Amino acid sequence: MSLKILNILLADDDEDDRWLFQKALSDLKIKTNLSLFKNGKELMEHLIRTETTPHLIFLDLNMPLKNGMECLTEIRSSCNLKAIPVAIYSTSSSEKDIENTFVNGANIYINKPSNFADLKNAIDKVLQLNWQYHTSNLNKDNFLFRI
Amino acid sequence: MDFNGIISSTKSYKIALVIAIALLLLLSSISYRQIINMRNSADLVSGSLLVDKEINNLFSKFSLIEASGYKSLIVNDSTFKDTYSVYKNEAETSFKQLAKLTQDIPEQRQYLDTINHWRDSLDISLNNINNYRGLLEEDVEDKLMAEVVKMASIFQKLASLKLGMSQKKDVLFRERINAYKTETFFTPFISLLLVLFSLTVFLLAFVKINNSRKELLSAQGFVDNIISNSNNLVNYFKPIIDENGKVIDFIFEYSNNKIEEITGIPTKQIIGTKLSKSFPITMTNGLFDMYVTCLNTGKVSQLTRPYIFKEEEVWLKSIVSKLEMGVNVTTIDVSQEKHASENLKKLNESLFLKNAILNNAEVVAKIGSFTSYPEMGVTDMSDNLYRLLGVKPGDFEPCLENLMTYVHPDDVQKFKKTFAKGISSKGITEVTYRIITKDKKRRYFKSTTLMIVENGTKKMVGVIQNITQSIKKDKKLEQKNKALKLINTELESFNRVASHDLQEPLRKIQMFISLLSETERNNFSEKGLAYLDKIDNSTERMQLLIKNLLTYSRIDNTLDGIQPIDLNNKMKKVKDNLSESIKESNITIVENNLPTINGIPFQIEQLFTNLISNAIKYKKLTEGAQIVIDATKVKPNQLPTPFNNTENAYYEIKISDNGIGFEQENAEKIFNIFERLHQKTEYSGTGIGLAICKKIVDNHHGYICATSKIGIGSTFYIYLPV
Numbered sequence: 001m002s003l004k005i006l007n008i009l010l011a012d013d014d015e016d017d018r019w020l021f022q023k024a025l026s027d028l029k030i031k032t033n034l035s036l037f038k039n040g041k042e043l044m045e046h047l048i049r050t051e052t053t054p055h056l057i058f059l060d061l062n063m064p065l066k067n068g069m070e071c072l073t074e075i076r077s078s079c080n081l082k083a084i085p086v087a088i089y090s091t092s093s094s095e096k097d098i099e100n101t102f103v104n105g106a107n108i109y110i111n112k113p114s115n116f117a118d119l120k121n122a123i124d125k126v127l128q129l130n131w132q133y134h135t136s137n138l139n140k141d142n143f144l145f146r147i
Numbered sequence: 148m149d150f151n152g153i154i155s156s157t158k159s160y161k162i163a164l165v166i167a168i169a170l171l172l173l174l175s176s177i178s179y180r181q182i183i184n185m186r187n188s189a190d191l192v193s194g195s196l197l198v199d200k201e202i203n204n205l206f207s208k209f210s211l212i213e214a215s216g217y218k219s220l221i222v223n224d225s226t227f228k229d230t231y232s233v234y235k236n237e238a239e240t241s242f243k244q245l246a247k248l249t250q251d252i253p254e255q256r257q258y259l260d261t262i263n264h265w266r267d268s269l270d271i272s273l274n275n276i277n278n279y280r281g282l283l284e285e286d287v288e289d290k291l292m293a294e295v296v297k298m299a300s301i302f303q304k305l306a307s308l309k310l311g312m313s314q315k316k317d318v319l320f321r322e323r324i325n326a327y328k329t330e331t332f333f334t335p336f337i338s339l340l341l342v343l344f345s346l347t348v349f350l351l352a353f354v355k356i357n358n359s360r361k362e363l364l365s366a367q368g369f370v371d372n373i374i375s376n377s378n379n380l381v382n383y384f385k386p387i388i389d390e391n392g393k394v395i396d397f398i399f400e401y402s403n404n405k406i407e408e409i410t411g412i413p414t415k416q417i418i419g420t421k422l423s424k425s426f427p428i429t430m431t432n433g434l435f436d437m438y439v440t441c442l443n444t445g446k447v448s449q450l451t452r453p454y455i456f457k458e459e460e461v462w463l464k465s466i467v468s469k470l471e472m473g474v475n476v477t478t479i480d481v482s483q484e485k486h487a488s489e490n491l492k493k494l495n496e497s498l499f500l501k502n503a504i505l506n507n508a509e510v511v512a513k514i515g516s517f518t519s520y521p522e523m524g525v526t527d528m529s530d531n532l533y534r535l536l537g538v539k540p541g542d543f544e545p546c547l548e549n550l551m552t553y554v555h556p557d558d559v560q561k562f563k564k565t566f567a568k569g570i571s572s573k574g575i576t577e578v579t580y581r582i583i584t585k586d587k588k589r590r591y592f593k594s595t596t597l598m599i600v601e602n603g604t605k606k607m608v609g610v611i612q613n614i615t616q617s618i619k620k621d622k623k624l625e626q627k628n629k630a631l632k633l634i635n636t637e638l639e640s641f642n643r644v645a646s647h648d649l650q651e652p653l654r655k656i657q658m659f660i661s662l663l664s665e666t667e668r669n670n671f672s673e674k675g676l677a678y679l680d681k682i683d684n685s686t687e688r689m690q691l692l693i694k695n696l697l698t699y700s701r702i703d704n705t706l707d708g709i710q711p712i713d714l715n716n717k718m719k720k721v722k723d724n725l726s727e728s729i730k731e732s733n734i735t736i737v738e739n740n741l742p743t744i745n746g747i748p749f750q751i752e753q754l755f756t757n758l759i760s761n762a763i764k765y766k767k768l769t770e771g772a773q774i775v776i777d778a779t780k781v782k783p784n785q786l787p788t789p790f791n792n793t794e795n796a797y798y799e800i801k802i803s804d805n806g807i808g809f810e811q812e813n814a815e816k817i818f819n820i821f822e823r824l825h826q827k828t829e830y831s832g833t834g835i836g837l838a839i840c841k842k843i844v845d846n847h848h849g850y851i852c853a854t855s856k857i858g859i860g861s862t863f864y865i866y867l868p869v
Contacts, residue, residue: 016655020662091650093694094701095749114657114690116665141720 006032006127007052011043011071012060012089017112021058021089024120030127040066044074047081054084056127059106061090061097069100076105085131087145102143107135110145160355167348174341181337185330192327194248195320198255201245202316205262206309208238209269213302216273220295228277235270242266252319258312265304272298380405380463380478383470384422386442394439397422400473409480411457428454437467438474445469451481462486506530513613519547521570522605526550535592535613537584555581555589569596570607579614591618642700650693657686688833695835699820702750702842712751714741714800718776721755725763732763734772742778742798744867750843757836758863762804765861777801786866790850794868797849805860814853 008025012018018036025034035054037043040063047054057075061068068088075081088101088109098109108126113119122145134142212234219227242263249255272294279291374381384397399418407414412425422438423430432452441448451464462485466477506529509515515532519525526547530540536553543549547566554562558580569576579593596609660683664676671679718738722729729736736759744751759774766772778800783792785799809817816822820838844851847867855861 014651016658020658091654094697112654114654114661114686116658116661118661119658146724 004031006030006056007054008032008034008056008058008127009037009043009046009054010034010058010060010089011037011040011063011068012058013039013063014060017060020116020119021123024116024123027120028124028127030124032127039063040068040071043071047075053080056131057084057086058089058110059086061088061092061101069104072101072104072106085135087126098144102140106143107131107138108145109143160352160359163355164352167352171341171345171348174337174344178334178337178341181330181334185327185334188323188327188330191323192320195316195323198245198248198316199313199320201241201248202309202312205238205241205245206305208234208241209266209302209305212238212269212273213298216276216298220276220291231273231277238266252315254315255312258308258315262305262308262312265301265308269298269301269305272301375403377403377405378479380409380476380480382406382476382478383473384438384476385473386439387421394442397435397438397474399425405478409456409461409463409478426454434465437465438476441467441469441474451485453485510534513616515611515613517545517550517609517611519607519609520604521607532611535584535590535611536582537586537588553582553584555583557581565594566596569609570598570605573598579618589615591615638700642697650690653686653690653693657683657690660686692833692835695833695839698753699835699839699842702753702839702846708747709745710748711743712746712748713743714751714755714778717748717751717755721752721759724752724756725760728760728763732766732772733770734763734766734774736774736776738776740778741776741800742780744798744869746847746867750846754840754843754865757840758802761836762802762806762861765806765808766804767807771805773805775801775803777803780869781866787850787852787864789852790866792850792866793848796869797866798869800865800867801862802865803860803862808855808857808859808861810857811855814855817853818851 010018010021012021018038022034022036025032035046037046040059043057043059044066059068059071068090072086072088075084075086082105085107086105088097088106089112090097090109091112093111101109108129110122110126113122126145212231215227215230215234219230242259246256246259249259275294276291276298279287279294381401381403382399383401385400386394387396387398389395399420399422402414402417404414406412406417410417410426417425422435429435433450434452437448437450440446447466447468449464449466451462454461454463460482461480462482464479464481466479468475505516509529509531513535515535516529517532518527524546526545528545528550533540533542536550551559551562562578562580565576565578574597576596577593579591582590582592584590591614593612593614594609595612596607599606599608660679664679664683668676715738718736718741722736762774763772778798781797781799783795783797786792786797818837818841821834822838841851844865844867849865849867851863851865853861853863
């Protein structure tokens with residue numbers, strides 16, 4: 001898997017976060033192709049347009065125009081997109097957000113770390129997850145990613 | 148059963164009997180006369196025979212006289228005179244006898260008179276003959292001859308007279324024989340007839356009497372049946388009278404089975420006993436006196452009295468009437484009627500009381516009531532309704548129009564409309580309107596009306612409530628609610644700011660510091676690096692503070708999502724979360740008998756996480772730190788006193804450590820928010836952890852408290868409902 005180039009999408013309205021994510025990802029050994037979107041609307045438009053199916057989508061929740069929750073619902077209700085693993089990538093640690101995204105079909109929930117090393121660590125682990133195994137054993141406890 | 152039939156037939160029997168006796172007497176008299184007649188007839192026959200005998204006797208004497216006369220003439224017998232006098236006497240006797248026998252037969256008497264005449268002639272002739280015989284005169288012979296011829300002709304005459312008499316007697320005898328024969332034929336016949344008739348009459352009478360007796364028996368059986376099956380108790384009493392003629396008691400002569408049903412005493416045991424013995428109460432409750440009065444006056448009277456039979460109160464109505472020498476008493480169980488009327492009386496009393504209470508309640512509750520009969524145009528208004536309008540009860544005629552004058556002009560239409568709707572509808576109608584009281588005060592009234600039909604009459608019952616205060620309160624409450632909503636919205640946005648917007652820059656600061664210390668480490672001086680560490684620590688603390696505050700504010704007062712939680716599993720997860728610090732501090736955690744409790748999972752997790760991390764944080768710096776978690780079920784009386792428990796059983800979860808402990812006097816303080824017992828530099832902490840714990844336990848209707856000793860350790864007690 002590590003030999004393949006992974007197609008990764010990130011939708012986040014915060015420019016610094018996009019930059020940090022990109023930097024952290026580039027520091028990793030895994031070969032990736034990252035596409036960045038400023039909001040949910042851009043992401044969804046891209047998903048409809050593109051022919052290549054991404055391997056993983058990182059989704060922030062609080063975004064203008066179309067928030068992460070709306071994106072998640074649309075992805076899960078689309079025949080072409082519903083199989084794509086979605087990782088929630090949010091500052092919010094509220095139970096409500098965790099619960100709602102879990103119910104709506106997100107695969108993992110990552111609280112944005114406050115340390116660059118942690119960020120790298122988190123992205124690395126998530127990218128190396130066996131999604132098939134993780135999804136079939138998904139429960140509320142392993143849904144929330146812990147560094 | 149035709150009693151009239153029996154009575155009327157008895158009457159006709161009496162008439163029949165009288166007729167039968169009369170006929171019997173008539174027939175008897177006829178028969179008697181017949182027998183007398185027959186006897187007379189027989190007498191007459193025997194009389195005829197005697198006459199015949201006497202005739203023969205008489206004429207035989209005459210024959211004897213003739214013979215001896217002739218003999219004396221021939222033989223010249225001088226004794227003839229004596230012989231003749233004997234015969235003459237005998238003939239005289241016979242003649243007298245004959246005269247006696249034939250005194251009722253005139254023809255024979257005529258014969259006898261003639262005979263008597265010829266007998267006298269004969270006597271003269273015979274005397275002459277006798278006299279001539281002694282004389283010796285010439286002409287004696289001739290004279291004698293003449294006398295003899297004369298005598299012969301007399302005897303001739305007498306012989307013809309005998310014939311005539313005999314013939315007459317024969318005719319009479321034949322007549323009498325015939326008459327006798329007739330009598331002897333009729334008399335037995337009539338007697339037989341009489342006997343047959345009598346027999347018939349008696350047979351008929353017997354049959355009829357027997358039938359009547361049977362009917363009477365059946366009638367008696369019928370009456371007996373009625374009495375014994377009657378719902379009423381029937382008694383017959385005979386009085387007991389003392390030597391002064393005063394009635395002192397009564398004896399049960401008869402009772403039907405109902406007495407057993409009512410009193411529970413077998414009928415057989417009662418019959419024959421004294422009233423005073425069997426039912427002493429009757430001697431004092433007026434019943435005995437009533438019997439006596441009835442016995443003396445014959446007047447029918449009645450009395451209703453309570454008795455205790457079979458441990459229950461029974462009301463009996465006794466109707467007494469005089470019957471022959473005793474009193475007949477019919478007793479009816481009127482308990483149900485009596486109890487019903489007693490209940491009615493009680494009901495009335497309670498109704499009166501309730502009415503009073505209602506009146507009072509109306510005043511207290513600031514309500515009034517009315518009853519309206521729309522078809523009759525009649526309305527009743529309660530006193531308090533008047534008072535609510537600011538007037539005295541009865542100040543105006545209670546009717547809708549007058550009530551309407553107090554309604555606020557703007558609400559009159561609404562009031563009228565609702566009232567009209569109320570009359571036509573079947574359910575409850577409500578309307579709120581304003582009124583202006585007599586002293587010009589504005590009040591809010593709420594009318595609740597219900598249409599009911601009672602005995603075919605439409606009736607509207609209504610309650611009018613003065614809701615002025617409640618409307619004012621409602622308005623205040625509404626305003627407060629609005630303010631509260633505003634505050635809530637503000638709080639929500641604050642939470643949002645705190646959770647996201649406030650954390651966001653902070654996280655970025657931390658992120659760039661970490662990036663700085665990682666990538667630019669070599670460009671910093673020693674001092675610079677130290678400053679960088681300080682900034683990092685401060686931002687970390689700030690992040691912790693924000694997180695804890697958020698957690699605290701997020702624990703709301705609802706128990707949504709409550710579910711059974713196995714504390715063993717929960718502890719595993721908590722230890723998992725805290726695995727690093729547990730490892731670092733080298734602390735041992737012992738769990739015993741952890742139950743399954745009802746709770747909100749993330750809150751319970753938070754609770755234990757906080758308590759365990761607290762225990763880790765305040766451990767002694769020496770080796771052998773340990774935490775023991777125990778749980779037992781306790782009853783409400785085993786709970787600490789400040790806890791206002793409401794459930795029947797609780798779990799007591801005890802978390803003990805052997806850490807540094809704290810002063811017992813601070814045991815309550817520690818649960819307050821931002822309360823810290825130590826310097827920031829000594830122990831890291833925000834002062835929110837235990838406050839969160841308390842909030843969680845409170846939210847679960849439980850209780851948390853702690854005991855501690857400095858240098859020994861602390862124990863936290865959590866009580867949660869089972």
